[in-house]
Amino acid sequence: MRILGIDPGIAIVGFGFIDKQGSRLVPVQYGSIQTEAHTDPGERLKNVYEATMQLIDKYKPDAVAIEKLFFNRNVTTAFTVAQARGVMILAAVQHGLPVAEYTPLQVKQAVVGYGKAEKKQVQEMVKMFLRLSAVPKPDDVADALAVAVCHAHSCVLTQKMNEVSK
Numbered sequence: 001m002r003i004l005g006i007d008p009g010i011a012i013v014g015f016g017f018i019d020k021q022g023s024r025l026v027p028v029q030y031g032s033i034q035t036e037a038h039t040d041p042g043e044r045l046k047n048v049y050e051a052t053m054q055l056i057d058k059y060k061p062d063a064v065a066i067e068k069l070f071f072n073r074n075v076t077t078a079f080t081v082a083q084a085r086g087v088m089i090l091a092a093v094q095h096g097l098p099v100a101e102y103t104p105l106q107v108k109q110a111v112v113g114y115g116k117a118e119k120k121q122v123q124e125m126v127k128m129f130l131r132l133s134a135v136p137k138p139d140d141v142a143d144a145l146a147v148a149v150c151h152a153h154s155c156v157l158t159q160k161m162n163e164v165s166k
Contacts, residue, residue, distance in 0.1 A: 001155070002028065004061040004092075005148025007140045008069070008085040010044055011035060014140030017059045018130065020152045027130045029059055030141050041080065049087035056095050064092040065100045065151035067107065067143065102150050110150035122146050
């Protein structure tokens with residue numbers, strides 16, 4: 001199963017594709033989509049949407065996992081990020097892909113085993129799970145890979161629960 005993990009944003013969108021091969025997680029490609037700060041907001045959303053479409057076309061994931069928004073400070077930023085998140089979900093749905101959403105707490109719990117883990121702990125666990133030589137940069141990329149790892153762990157649990165209920 002190939003999973004696209006997304007850490008949504010408008011300036012920087014982190015993305016990471018991983019393959020789940022049995023119990024092994026294998027990195028396929030990861031990076032970021034970046035938009036210029038002083039560009040028209042509509043143009044930025046278009047750029048994020050088109051880049052997401054291209055990535056899905058190229059790497060052909062079976063599922064998309066995206067981080068839910070959590071903002072306790074800047075409401076304006078939250079709206080902009082929510083819009084970007086929306087165009088990324090639209091790109092996935094237009095490709096017929098299932099979209100799973102995870103809170104930061106759920107991602108930390110799945111990756112580190114502790115919902116209040118520090119960002120550095122999550123990054124180190126992503127590096128370990130995916131056998132990477134270094135923590136991916138910028139942080140948004142490591143966060144996107146963490147969302148993909150979270151989904152890989154969660155879909156195993158969901159499959160087992162479905163088997164038990166049959």
